[in-house]
Amino acid sequence: MKNTGLLVLLFISMTVWAGEPVKNNFTTMELNHIRVRTPGLFDGHTSFSIRLDSIKDSEYCFPLPGGKVISAYGARRGHSGTDIKTKPNDTIRCAFDGVVRMAKSYAAYGNVVVVRHENGLESIYSHNSRNLVKPGDVVKAGEAVGLTGRTGRATTEHLHLEFRVDGCHFNPDLIFDMKNRTLRKRELICTKAGHGVTVKPNVTLKK
Numbered sequence: 267m268k269n270t271g272l273l274v275l276l277f278i279s280m281t282v283w284a285g286e287p288v289k290n291n292f293t294t295m296e297l298n299h300i301r302v303r304t305p306g307l308f309d310g311h312t313s314f315s316i317r318l319d320s321i322k323d324s325e326y327c328f329p330l331p332g333g334k335v336i337s338a339y340g341a342r343r344g345h346s347g348t349d350i351k352t353k354p355n356d357t358i359r360c361a362f363d364g365v366v367r368m369a370k371s372y373a374a375y376g377n378v379v380v381v382r383h384e385n386g387l388e389s390i391y392s393h394n395s396r397n398l399v400k401p402g403d404v405v406k407a408g409e410a411v412g413l414t415g416r417t418g419r420a421t422t423e424h425l426h427l428e429f430r431v432d433g434c435h436f437n438p439d440l441i442f443d444m445k446n447r448t449l450r451k452r453e454l455i456c457t458k459a460g461h462g463v464t465v466k467p468n469v470t471l472k473k
């Protein structure tokens with residue numbers, strides 16, 4: 267019963283953002299794997315937009331405040347995220363409001379947390395020394411989801427941050443200005459492309 271108010275809030279958010287309200291009755295596949303599709307995300311269309319420009323400053327959080335990029339997306343072959351470093355056991359904070367879809371140890375990711383957001387994004391926080399949330403937890407932007415570590419395939423304590431749409435990773439630099447640690451407030455267009463998804467800023471709206 268105590269989740270009713272939050273579900274109402276998620277529903278209201280849905281009318282502003284693309285996508286379905288996030289439910290927490292995840293399937294076994296959703297609870298156990300990173301690369302999974304988001305049900306109903308495209309809803310029969312070939313594209314949808316994520317309105318980062320409608321997100322207020324209080325509705326997002328750079329996941330590792332004070333962090334510096336030590337390896338960019340694509341910098342190494344197959345690097346599916348951005349590596350950000352501060353110090354061991356630093357607090358990793360959720361980027362946007364959402365529901366924890368997965369929190370476990372997962373192969374090279376080590377301890378990893380996956381959060382599904384109501385705007386169609388999923389954020390992934392990896393190599394954690396500890397996960398601080400569990401699947402089904404409703405989380406707010408800025409809430410602690412884990413502590414930085416080097417579990418899985420990692421040579422130093424850091425946060426491996428990923429963003430995915432329908433299971434497909436894309437450059438986190440499209441979401442955050444990594445140098446200033448601020449949200450890039452613009453519209454992102456997500457388009458189906460074969461079995462994948464392309465994510466591009468809507469340049470015509472750029473201010």
Ligand SMILES: [Zn+2]
Pocket residue numbers: 337345346347348349425426427
């Ligand atoms: Zn990485």
